[in-house]
Amino acid sequence: MDDPYDVIIIGGGVVGCFIARALSRYKGRVLLLEREADVCSGTSKANTAIVHAGYDAKPGTLKASLNVAGNRMYDQVCAELDVPFQRCGTYVVALTEEDLHTLDDLYHRGIQNGVSGMRIISGEEMRRVEPLVNPDVRGALYAATGGIVDPFLLTIAAAENAVLNGVHLRLETEVTDLIRQNGRIVGVSTNRGQFLGRFVINAAGLYADQLMAQAGLHGFTITPRKGEYYVFDREKSRVRTVLFPCPTAISKGILVTPTTHGNTLIGPNAVDIRDKEDVTVTPEGLEEVFAGAQRLVPTLERRDVIAVFAGLRASGSTGDFLIEAPAQAPGLINVAGIESPGLTAAPAIAEFVLDLLRECGLELLEKADYNPIRRSPPRFSELSPREKAALIAKDARYGRIVCRCETVTEGEIVAAIHAPVPARTYDALKRRTRLGAGRCQGGFDTPRVIHILARELGLPPTAITKKGPGSEFVVRETKEWNDSGKV
Amino acid sequence: MGCRLDVTLEGDKVVSVEGQACKRGLAYAQDEITDPRRVVTTTVRVVNGRHPLLPVYTERSFPKHQIFPLLQELRRVTVMAPVRAGQVILANALGTGINVLASRDMPLREEPCVS
């Protein structure tokens, strides 16, 4: 068993990784636990990737205050972590008279929440800014502080920075129970043994309520809310702007937005379900998303779609973020119900949690050698011809293109496999390098990537997985079957 | 290419064939009834080659009912690189007089690509 930790964080999503990073600035032993084979494997990998301005949340809530606070931090955080972020502004599109009233409401709510840079614009101006928008647009709410980010790289970069600053990271480590002593939470039991910690932070996403129940805290439940998405071919259907419809009671609605990779993304719908592992894409959901998106951009074409996926938001029963140090379970800090605007709020949530820890008696003394800067590994496709040539001269593997559609090289893949937060599965590589994210969706690169992963990890190809144990790509050698017939 | 043949049988004997575009069709129709054959293509293990498997094929069509036994036999075969296209990998397979040949050159691993 490891020596005791000062803080144990349960959950390697964007929130858990930012908390780890924030803590890594200070002296003390910190452990980040993630049950999947990679960080960013839950909600953090399946969302709309929007950095919200903050007019949507109800004033007075944590959602509102942490959204606006987090939004302000994004330029600095993304510069420090070298992560793609575009503060391109966002638009809420009004298609009816009633929508125009909604825009007013949102505007005023934004003012209350402390959002700056908002403006109501005319339908004509909206059409000028976004030629693909529904020509019937009546007006829009423009929010200059809104933007788009790469949620995978953000989470991974935060985790890498935390690890480089001393945080211990354990992947494929699932918390099965909390350890209590004298009425206090003093650690966790996992599938890889027990870990003791002065404080345990519950950032377990969809399962945060389960952990709370284990601590004797009942009454707060998390409902998985499914959202389905389409991704379009980068060369087609390109919107320039982030388009929201007017929001409903439970959801900001079905967006049409560019991503930081240049694809157009549409979604999500919002369907409450029961099974926290159900990320199936449904025919009805896909219909709903496409129809909703076409209201904003009528020219979207199904044949330009290259991928569909679904994500689950952890919708808390209080309707707001639940970030607290419950008196009934000292030693535990809950960071639960982090649905939208969780991604935007994440850096601010981390600071909020640090304040809670201070209040609970954790002394935070700054490390002299803390380095907030994390440099992204080189991305071949973004380099100039000279830089490309120099990179290949240093490491010939950068001269071998493995993913043709996204121009990803063997050098980048090998670097990601051996990075501080290592990529040991295909999906982990995909989040870091854009491998398989383009037109061919892995058709060309998969056999080569299996080979590279096997070589670099020293494993047989039959052990290489898409997303962790149980998702192996190949089952046996072609010639490996016995003479009596089938294997 | 590819004709739809209408074959009239009396027991095992082909009485008439219609729909063929060439003479081969007649022989094919007879064979399909009495002695169906297929060209068999598969791979065998190769050691020290550019790839771990070498594609091979039967030089003539092979009796259909002996295909799986042939594949079983070929699974026992491992060849050493380098291999030339047309090289006999398994002679007189299963006593049929039909050889199994290498479909391509398989150079030694790391050999530069000139023939």
Add this chain to the structure above:
Amino acid sequence: MLKTLSYDVVVIGGGPGGLAAAIAARERGAERVCIIERAEELGGILQQCIHNGFGLEVLGTDLPGPAYAQHFINQVYQAGVQALLDTMVLEVTPQRVLYATNARDGILEIKAGAVVFSMGCRERTRGALAIPGTRPAGVYTAGTAQRLVNIEGYMPGRRFVILGSGDIGMIMARRLTLEGAQVERVLEIMPYLSGLKRNYVQCLQDFGIPLQLSHTVREIKGNKRVEAVVAVAVDERWQPIPGSEEVIPCDTLLLSVGLIPENELSRRLGIAMDPVTGGPIVDEGMGTSLPGFFAAGNVVHVYDLVDWVTMAGEVAGRSAAAYALGMAPASVYRLRVVAGDNVRYVVPHLFHPESLAQGPQQLQLRVREPIEEKVQVILEADGVEIWRKTERYVRPGEMVTVKLMPDLYDRLQPASTLTVSVRKPR
């Protein structure tokens, strides 16, 4: 820092189209010819197509894919063609300067007198079909599975369902069965076979693998790895028929649902494209809308026989060499070839009647709907019939070839359109 090379003809892609183009370019007189190939060896997709059926037209024999490739690879090296292997073209300029990368040379700047695109095609994916359900491991396009089984030497699974009755899917059904796997079902959304009938017989019928027409996959099940697919019958508008769902347990879903010509480089150059074929608009010399750029093989449209690809490659290679040597025929009047009744597309799209002076020329087409009885293929110049022939049947999966004989010149020369139609006899 950039290594610079110069060639008369550069061929992008060393599959059957590219190999033939390179050989033909040399034979036509181009001195310096180079094939740029992203794999570590020439042969392209043929190296994984270990089944036979190649060469019936061009070589008069029936060969496995790698053997067919070997024949042309040998000729390529004998002809003194250079090959840059393990090398990927990143960019091409309209002035015919290519930028490519490989591990040994870094970034290469390659100047070409003429360029032949022969990049082949990629496969339609699960994402593009938006198949509902989960996204587990075990969903492969048939070509990727073929590569794993035949080149890397690994089986992607044990129990398979195949979506699509395209040739690759049927070939893989047989291949997997011969290597000890269980192929449960082949599902085809259309009411007719997508690939060659011969493959249905030799790949499915021979092994008792059931084919269900007018069926598709409604949902993929399985969290980490495929556990089952839900098959469903569809109506004439390809809509699922409620109540016809069937759960088929399996661990792998293979998709053989279409090939898409790989034209990223062509598109970026602004070359005129045909939205029906997905490839560039070409004339009978395989020239594109951009002077000095030619295209051959599956990059133009998806062929059914590799032999035609070889022939198209020869045409493109000759044209490219002529252009590079400054001997290209001056661009004179050409007519538009139009897809008429029951014709989905015809290639080439443009035709110079003068080309008939060099001998017979070829049109190739695919029909929209199958007709399993005698039909007439009819050529009309500006609406006036000039020629017809009979075909015993027509199927979308099997291309129809029309040979234009030199004696048609007088009827074609004054025309502005040549319409090709397929009709049932009256």
